[in-house]
Amino acid sequence: xxxxxxxxxxxxxxxxxxxxxxxxxxxxxxxxxxxxxxxxxxxxxxxxxxxxxxxxxxxxxxxxxxxxxxxxxxxxxxxxxxxxxxxxxxxxxxxxxxxxxxxxxxxxxxxx
Amino acid sequence: xxxxxxxxxxxxxxxxxxxxxxxxxxxxxxxxxxxxxxxxxxxxxxxxxxxxxxxxxxxxxxxxxxxxxxxxxxxxxxxxxxxxxxxxxxxxxxxxxxxxxxxxxxxxxxxx
Numbered sequence: 594x595x596x597x598x599x600x601x602x603x604x605x606x607x608x609x610x611x612x613x614x615x616x617x618x619x620x621x622x623x624x625x626x627x628x629x630x631x632x633x634x635x636x637x638x639x640x641x642x643x644x645x646x647x648x649x650x651x652x653x654x655x656x657x658x659x660x661x662x663x664x665x666x667x668x669x670x671x672x673x674x675x676x677x678x679x680x681x682x683x684x685x686x687x688x689x690x691x692x693x694x695x696x697x698x699x700x701x702x703x704x705x
Numbered sequence: 706x707x708x709x710x711x712x713x714x715x716x717x718x719x720x721x722x723x724x725x726x727x728x729x730x731x732x733x734x735x736x737x738x739x740x741x742x743x744x745x746x747x748x749x750x751x752x753x754x755x756x757x758x759x760x761x762x763x764x765x766x767x768x769x770x771x772x773x774x775x776x777x778x779x780x781x782x783x784x785x786x787x788x789x790x791x792x793x794x795x796x797x798x799x800x801x802x803x804x805x806x807x808x809x810x811x812x813x814x815x816x817x
Binding site: 597626628635636638683685693694695696697698699 | 739741746747748749750751754794805806807808809810
């Protein structure tokens with residue numbers, strides 16, 4: 594069974610731009626969650642989607658948004674990028690929240 | 706609210722040494738507890754889990770026992786290998802809380 598895939602693996606953007614990250618879950622998994630990982634804050638939960646609906650949300654500003662498509666693929670968008678948004682963004686899928694999460698390799702975003 | 710506290714790293718050990726990484730938690734209900742491992746350049750992988758008090762999770766020589774009386778879930782391995790070098794995350798989830806909360810991670814270095 595193919596694992597969770599994330600694209601792109603690396604991104605470089607400048608302040609003020611916006612970015613869209615993509616996540617394809619394991620086949621059959623309907624829950625997709627997103628995390629931000631930084632050296633200072635560790636792993637922080639962004640949001641979770643199930644059957645195209647956002648069910649859970651962490652404490653991030655509205656610049657961070659996401660969506661899920663009918664095939665369970667998910668996208669995360671960050672608008673008006675700030676330097677502090679530089680991080681590894683991890684996507685995880687599971688059969689249902691909050692059971693075992695299967696993580697993708699992450700997208701490393703650098704904001705200059 | 707719920708929280709997870711794990712020992713700060715980095716932890717440096719010689720090959721074949723005994724490993725303990727401490728993890729304590731605060732939860733209002735009856736959480737499930739997890740240890741995840743992140744190898745360099747990769748996403749997180751579930752290492753082991755325990756869903757109720759006194760359960761012992763084990764995998765790849767690692768063990769952790771869910772201790773409700775001490776609210777702990779310490780990770781142990783009797784003889785570490787260089788290939789165990791990674792970052793280890795303790796985490797908890799509660800169904801009613803709809804969140805997974807991660808500790809800040811402990812970096813482990815194993816010297817040959």
